[in-house]
Amino acid sequence: MPLLYLFLLFFFQLSGEVVKTYLNLPVPGAIIGMLMLLTYLALTPANENLKTTCQTLISHLPLFFIPAGVGILAYLAEVKAYGLSIGVALIAGTFIGFVFSLLVLKKVLRSS
């Protein structure tokens, strides 16, 4: 993972933060940075090193989610009190939302 390309990603991430702060947007800086990188990719010739750097980072996405998951420990009292009912609501809600999305996508994208 050549450092130059890691720097390029940091650069877009930082620029995204700057744009977000400056324009007071509700969108996270990283998503603005993603759009900037997308524009950059569309305008420049293909680069294998940049591709490798992106793929390496993406393949380790789960690692970067661990801290947020561990954060649930701060709500141990709530989890003990309502954990089961909220958990069931979350699983049922997610399942319904997922199936509904699949049905809508199937209907809309097939007919287009």
Next chain:
Amino acid sequence: MIATSQASLLTTLTTTPLFSLSLTLAAYLLGIFIYRKTGQISILQPVVTGIVFVIGSILLLELDLASYLQGVDILNTLLGTATVALAYPLYQNFSMIKSNVAPIAFCIVVCGTISSGVAVFLAWSVGASTPVLLSIAPKSITTPFAIGVAESIGGYPSLAAALVIVTGIIVAVIATPTFRLMNINSPKIQGLAMGMTGHGIATTRAFEISNETGAFSALGMGLMGVYISTILPYIALLMRL
């Protein structure tokens, strides 16, 4: 005397960022190892094992949660960097995405509103408090979005982040069985639905299915994040009336 100095040495050691990072990386590597050894059983994803292992260690060794979270803060920054990197698979599938912009946008609005609404309604019906409901509302969007939204609408940011993780895991686990059950084979539909409901965690799973599914999942995740974080502050205002 010696016992106290040993105890304080242990405390000093375990509160360093190096310790927190090592613990997290070890937990993740163990997670990858188990996932591969068991032939990729989706409930045993590295993120699940990783979280369980770290939580277990914190409880067992009585580590300080605040100093752990502070120590691994760089991983939150790198989550943003990896989000930027998702531009690459999007770019690779750009032509296919471009020809479907309008129907995709329609689905984002309809599905986002319904999914978030159903989850909040179910949690409300089992008696969750208002701040908890407001932390559940952004559950389908990736953590950098969800934390910001939860903060701005009066939920608990770190609870929102944790619920986002749980939601992502649920989607990653139910995805393939649901596709089989509903006979859905299009990488476009699979990927969009996974990214829209299960953000980054489901996107990782989507890349295991195929690169194309992953790219559409990254797209669904990005669009849903933008939509929900724009609309939710206004809905929260309405809810308070």
